[in-house]
Amino acid sequence: MTKHFLLVNENGSDNIGDHAINEGLKTLLSEKGYTYESAPFSTKKQVQQASQQKVEKSVLTKLKRSILSIKPLFHFLWLQKNKALIQNQLNNQYDGIIIGGGQLILSGFAFPIAMHAWVKYAKQKNIPVYVAGVGCGENFLPSEVKLYKKALQQCDAIFVRETASIGKLKSYFNVEAEFCPDLAFGLTPLDKAQKANGIIVGMTDYAVYQRYKNEVTDNQYDTYDSYLNAWLNKTKSLIIDSEEPIYLASTTHKDAACNRDLYQLLKAAVNNPIELVDGVESLDQYRRLLSRSRVVFSGRMHSLILGKIEGCELKPWVISAKIYGFLDTYGTLEYEEIKRTFVRQFINKLSTVSVAVIGYSDYVGGSGTGTKGLCNALGRVDGVVCNKFFVKPSGGRNSPMQWIHDMVAKLLHVLLVILARDFSYRTVNIYSRLPVLDVFRHDYVFGTWIGNNTITLKELIRSDKHIFWRMSDEWAWLGTLHYNTTKKETHAIKKVNNYFLEQKLRLLSKSNVHVLAPSVWLKNSLLRVLPCIQERVHVLPNAVDSFWFYDFKPKEKSPNKIQILLIAKDLDEPRKGFDVFESLAAEFSSDYIQFCAVGSTKQRNVSGPVKHKGLLDKLALRELLSEPSIVLSIGNLDTSPNSILEAMAVGALPLVRKESGIVDYLPSCLDDLYNPTFDTRGDLLVKLKGGIRALEQKGDLVRAQVANHIRHSYSSENISFELAKIINQVKIGEK
Secondary structure, eight states: OOEEEEEEESSSSSSSSHHHHHHHHHHHHTTOOOOOEEEETTSOOOOOOOOOOOOOOOOHHHHHHHHTTHHHHHHHHHHHHHHHHHHHTSSOOOOOEEEOSSSEOOOOHHHHHHHHHHHHHHHHHTEEEEEEEEOOOOOOOOHHHHHHHHHHHSSSSSEEEEEHHHHHHHHHHOOOEEEOOOOGSSSSSOOOOOSOOOOEOOOHHHHHEEEEHOOOOOOOSHHHHHHHHHHHHHHHTTTTOOOOOOEEEESSHHHHHHHHHHHHHHHHHHOOOEEEEEEEOOOOHHHHHHTOOEEESSSSSSHHHHHTTTTTTTEEOOOOOOHHHHHHTTOOOOOHHHHHHHHIIIIHTTTTTEEEESSSOSSSSHHHHHHHHHHHHHHTSSTEEEEEESSSSSTTTTTHHHHHHHHHHHHHHHHHHHHTTTTTOOOOOOTTTSSSGGGGGEEEESOOOTTTTTSSSSHHHHOEEEEEEEEOOTTHHTTOGGGGGGGGHHOOOOOOOHHHHHHHHHHHHHEEEEEEEESSHHHHHHHHOOOGGGGGGEEEEOOGGSSSTTTTTOOOOOHHHHHHHHHHTTTGGGGHHHHHHHHHTTTOOTEEEEEEEEEEOOOOOOOOTTTEEEEOOOOHHHTTTTTTTTEEEEGGGGGOHHHHHHHTTTTTTTEEEEESGGGGOOOOTTTTTTEEESHHHHHHHHHHHHHHHHHHHTTTTHHHHHHHHHHHHHHHHHHHHHHHHHHHHHHHHOO
């Protein structure tokens, strides 16, 4: 899958190291086939001219600097100046933002507010943020800690370039980080045109030495002259041949001024040929110089990194704790090993597939269970990160909030149809937890709900993202309202339904849309409507450990009672088979066999041998599934098999129609005990007696067999294997 990233670092500075970081990252992304754009971290170009003329400080300049030394004020002014630049840059479509590398977590400068701004505005657009190859400084001000902490805690992943920074980030900002090498290690070594010969010297600016001298315990140099002479003496100690050339080459303009002074001393002190590179060469020129040299002597970490890449012997001037960290982390490692580590840890993180999972709600029910099951299974697939989006409030089917939502949505639909307006362009879902468009910023979209009040169908149809619909119910493909209420529809509502049916079929017909059917039966029912999508329909059962009862321990079944439960959607409709159930119950006179029924939408005045348990909701299921020994499906539950799966997972024995889609889920262990399928009323009576005999003979043993089979076969771990295969299939098709 081709991804497009925004690279945010100090690529506009005069420091060769910053350019090496940017180019190394570009190289690694290009090797993976990703595209990119670059933007400066502190949002301004910093390249300076080689001229090092001194500028007299005016009173106004001094006053300005004094005011800006108040950090909160400086941060506020910086944000006002640069906010629009950052927001405009983020208006483009990116699969992620990579901030780094370099010493970007540092006190002073604009770094704290820059980190805060980039992360804040990226997250407002739901763009993943990766901080990579950075180092962490010390001695942060309280205002800086607050900015960094808020920003870093929102990042999707943080990788630091030395192990010491892992502890610092935890200590200062309470964030976890992983190690990966400096991004400059992404560069590929140049071909050596000649035998390495020569010493590269890069004296570091004295002001840098003074800033960090408290971090090291080595020699202290109180004057510039003593510091300059120390560099002279160490350079002389590296000479092994009077013919070997010495190159004075710097990676920043301020360093170059010091190298000019060192050049004058070296000319008088040694006989070797000496070449001064005045100013700062380009990254390519500096690397070519390294590729033909034997030794690099520098206090700049990226001079040492580039020297390691090009095979030079490293002679560091330990000017700060950062150089200590470099030596501790990379000193004994070969370049090839470092780059392999980098690719394995960080670049693989960028290969993560982001998934949006759209569900009806997080409440119990077919779609709610499907959403949770998908998220559980996706969470076990390597390289997949998912976010949930719900299209209904979480109060449940019968909550006042739900009723208000349904009334508002239906009224708007009817009104828009009457006005002949295209009502699917914007969502009417006023309770969506996250903006609709956030869904389409993910790599893939997984859905468990495609009802008439859900996410905008036209946006889905327009999208070129791969969309996977986890279909829980057949009705959703046929365009009818839920729970068979079509007979009560007004003319306008029917018109709405017909429109949505056309749009659903249009969506499912697209080549980038894949269907995940929970059973073979449901797969075949869809293919009868849309035979053209044969190659894009996959069978993927629900993960039972997503069900609300998974950790629920049912009551022990009484050996003196066998309870038979009928779960139906509408007890008043004769075709659901309740009358058959009543007559069946009348044929059993035994006191220890009890019959009860539960319905989804309608009550029924039940008399005689059957006890009515009320509406099918979460509380009713919790009570009912702790008691029954046999769960019976006579009616149309075959379009939504969750209830039977729930029952079997707590040890209830199933009994279902032969032509039912639930047959796909029946445990094979039942074949030797009783036949759990029927087709006629007479056959049902025979099979029910067989199930009762199995319970009388085996009891808890047979119930445990059923529960263990369901919990193992349909665990999210097993389902995740199938999901990984499907996702990999799609990835291969993209290449």
